[in-house]
Amino acid sequence: MTAVGTDETADAAATALRAAVIFNPTKSGVAELRAAVARAESRQHFAPSLWIETTEDDPGKGMAKAALRQGVDLVIAAGGDGTVRSVAAGLRGSGVPLGLVPLGTGNLFARNLGIPVNDQGDAVVLAFSGMDRAVDMLIAEVTRPDGRPESHVSLVMSGIGIDATMIANTNPDLKKRLGWLAYVDAGLRAIPASKPFRVVHRTDAGRLHRSRVSSILVANLGYLPGNIELIPDAEIDDGKLDVVVLQPRNLLGWLLVWRRVTWENRVLRKSALGRQFMDLTGGSRRREILYSRGRAVDIEIEAAPEEFEIDGDEFGTVVAARFRVDPASLIVRVPR
Known part of the structure; x- marks a missing residue:
């Protein structure tokens, strides 16, 4: 009887689901993370x-591919936006x-998906038992000043111009103490010194636009x-x-941009009365911020290279970029 019981236990262990936890060891809270994962494994009947x-050389992409080769059923990325983005790149198209x-600090992807950013235990529970949702990824194919091409993935948004300069100039010590508020400090320093630059851009197969911009973002x-x-x-x-x-x-133009993204977009446009007020005050005719949508966008900078960022991380300078969407290429665990 003992031998039979041992065999049944071994068979159960062999067929149990298994997760891989890819974590940034420089972040605090790893011990608590291990404990929370152990509890979730027990509740959801996962193997250890x-x-x-x-590592500095591999922030997650290669690790995710290695985990897939070991046949895991779930990959958990524990870290900041850089770790999440790199792990997602390794899981792209895997299912x-x-x-x-x-x-x-920013946790932009998690915030947009409703993942708890201040409760590690709840985030772990959600990772093991949440709902699977297929989401798009953005592929950024950029050209460096020396002509070298590179390809990266983006989950939230990428930008060329003042937003990237702001991120590059963020004080790392202030970022550790204040979190995302450190970007506000960098922005207040970057805006007065910023100089618009000329770009040629086209969405899908539409017409070319030549614009003088402070920033162009693809989200x-x-x-x-x-x-x-x-x-x-x-x-x-x-x-x-x-x-x-x-x-x-x-x-004044920057103040109008700020009003648009903090008041008009978030409050006024959500009601008929608010939208009417926006029309009466010229909101639909202003040109400080313009939107378009498509499956791909090509951007070419006409003068000196500009700073480039992906999901809140600096990525050096570029002279051109092509962004395209990869639909439903990533499965993410989200709240039910």
Whole structure:
């Protein structure tokens, strides 16, 4: 009887689902993470998880591919937006779900999906037992100043111009202390010194636009921390990307942009009366911020290279970029 029981236990272990936890060892809370994962494994009848540390050379993509080769049923990314993005790149097209345990500063992807960003235990529970949702990914094919091509994935939004400069100039010590508020400090320093630049851009097979811009962003999602709704109609699973062109002419223009993303987009446009008020005050005719949507966008910078960012991380400078959507290429665990 003992031998039979042992065999049954072994068979159960062999058929149990198994997760891989890919985590950034530089983040705090790893011990608590291990305990929360162990509890979730027990409740959901998972085998003990495979634990993989990210490295400076591989922040997650190679680790995710290695986990897939071991046949895991779930991959959990525990870290900031950089870790999540890299792990997602490794899972792209695999069909294996991605669970998110935010341990970073911005946590833009998690915030947009309703993942708890301040409760690690709840995030772990959601990673093991949430609903699977197929979402789009953005593919950024950029050209460096020396002509070298590179390809990256984006989950939230990428930008060329002042937003990338702001991120590059964010004080790392302030970021550790204040979190995303450190970007506000960087923005207040970047805007007065910013200089518009000329770009040629085209969405899908539409006509070419030559614009003088402060920034051009390509997005999959539209919410930023601080009650900022940059792109109110952005959807993560509509098979399209959203393009935002910022072209304020002066400080007043920047104030109008700020009003648009913090008040008009988030409050006024949600009611018929609010939309009527926007029309009466010229909201639909202003040109400080312009939106378009499509499956791909091509951008060419006409002068010096500009700073480039992906999902809140700096990525150096570029002279051209092509963004395209990869529909439903990632499965993410989200609240039911």
